[in-house]
Amino acid sequence: MRVAKFGGSSVANAAQLKKVANIITSDPSRKFVVVSAPGKRFDEDTKVTDLLISLGKQGEQNKPYQDELKKVIDRFDEMLTELELSKEILKEVEDSLVSIMEGETVFTHKMDALKATGEDTSAKILSQYLSSIGHPASYVHPQEAGIIVSDEPGKAQVLDESYDKLYQLREREGIQVIPGFFGYTLEGELMAFPRGGSDITGSIVAAGVKAELYENFTDVDSVYCVNPTIVDSPKEIFELTYKEMRELSYAGFSVFHDEALIPTIKAKIPVAIKNTNNPNGRGTVISAERSLTDDGPVAGIASDTGFLTIYVSKYLMNREKGFARHLFQILEEEDISFEHAPSGIDDMSVIMREGQLTPGKEEVVLRRIKDELRVDQVSIERDLALIMIVGEGMNRILGVTGKATQAISNATVNIEMVNQGSSEVSMMFGIKKDGMEAAVQSLYKEFFEA
CATH class of the missing domain: 3.40.1160.10 (Acetylglutamate kinase-like)
Incomplete structure (x- = not known):
């Protein structure tokens, strides 16, 4: 069924x-x-x-x-x-x-x-x-x-x-x-x-009726490993894992909203992406596991613009109990959700969609962070893009991070932020949005054309 x-x-x-x-x-x-x-x-x-x-x-x-x-x-x-x-x-x-x-x-x-x-x-x-x-x-x-x-x-x-x-x-x-x-x-x-x-x-x-397969018909033969408006004739992906698809969807892949697959993932129902105009095509199958024998460590590259980061710095932040909780509480009370929060010993960055922080909210949030957390520095950087490389094979092959950072450097793009997912299925880079296309093209060349 x-x-x-x-x-x-x-x-x-x-x-x-x-x-x-x-x-x-x-x-x-x-x-x-x-x-x-x-x-x-x-x-x-x-x-x-x-x-x-x-x-x-x-x-x-x-x-x-x-x-x-x-x-x-x-x-x-x-x-x-x-x-x-x-x-x-x-x-x-x-x-x-x-x-x-x-x-x-x-x-x-x-x-x-x-x-x-x-x-x-x-x-x-x-x-x-x-x-x-x-x-x-x-x-x-x-x-x-x-x-x-x-x-x-x-x-x-x-x-x-x-x-x-x-x-x-x-x-x-x-x-x-x-x-x-x-x-x-x-x-x-x-x-x-x-x-x-x-x-x-x-x-x-699909999850409710306990289907054996969830078919999603669209207007493409399969999922591409990168946005085809950035790279001409990119490689098709015929197999993806649930984890890979969810990470790619979150980071800008237009095939699915990042929440769309959750019911099928929980029910362990495979998903097939097919083309209404070519229903007999191979398509892309998304399931719990995929064959990694013929593929490299990276399954896909996703990218999206429209991000900003709130940068907070305070000496000995790491010793201050509840600092991060208090920071996130301020955001919660101002009805703001965030995407990522990479941190160091004395500093933390909170990345969010630009639409989350309206000019009115920006003034309030900055004032509250200064007054309530008594930080040494707080600033906002806009016009960021996030690029995510995703692949189940990344955690078993050495040198992926080095190749990715070198590829972005070869595109003469400066990396503002790096965040490695705890599952080791994805790695995210924050850059200025005007360098996104060049960085994505260079990453594609490194991982899919080399």
Whole structure:
């Protein structure tokens, strides 16, 4: 039994939905399907989720929203026309959106409810189309499926009681189509997952029904070992471990949100990344272990910009009990989360996303650190990029760190920070963002072309 999740590009229009239907019906074990909202049909197009966000913003600003509403309805109208399906659903979708916008339906968090409409309608159209071509299929509402989540708008977490409820779906006949991206609290409130939420739903469903495989269909044949916009025609990765994929996803790989695989990891369910436009391709398999015989120590290189570091220095910091706890408490009280915190004897750096530290918060945080911790120095450095090299083989092969630092040096890029993960599966380098591409290209040459 498999769970197949299809991303936005896979359900962008009627032609893509027909490919999706062919993939689903080609294998009877694909009983559970999770879908995203329709993505871009062409480069200059707009994703349905973005159209829904624009709709919501018009409402927030008390501006007319009919034009934005029409764009959403037109996208689904076009799909239904080309699939030769009944258009009764369009009135239902339009009435629902108007009800949310006008406050007639009680949603504590309207934007989550608006955005969820994209996935919800995708699932309804796909199930309707599958049935129309002779393959009994049912749309399953997330609340009916049992996807119970925490009360955290835009960043909901699945609750453990969901899994027993999802397991009961195995008893149903036919293909079950479930919208991704959202679930419901115990009180019945709709809540959306973080970005990449449909991947999270797919992983949750796979764990809940105890699937033998979770297939994630997208628009690439496999995962590349580096961002293809930085390196031309990079090497494909055919096998990854859970640890490697999670580290790479966190550090900027766009294939998965870094939280998406957690349910499948815990359930030890292999994940296959496949291309909707080339379903018979080899793809990439993610599992607990991989063969390391033909691979080097590094499986992939991830990179991302948009970081800053708060640098704190105090003589004899290492002897001051509770210093780090107090520093992190200040951040917690100011509602700031951090990414990494490398430290020395007399100093510590706290790395975070730049969006976490608004100008207003920056002033407050710096003042509190100075006043409460009585530090010798505190400063903020912005415009940082993080580069992560990842590979299970790094902990058994000598010289990886030396090769990596030399490669970055060869690109004439200065290293601001180095952080070795305790699992020895990853190594992170902090550099100025304007040197990121050159550093990544040099690292790729060292580990994949040498």
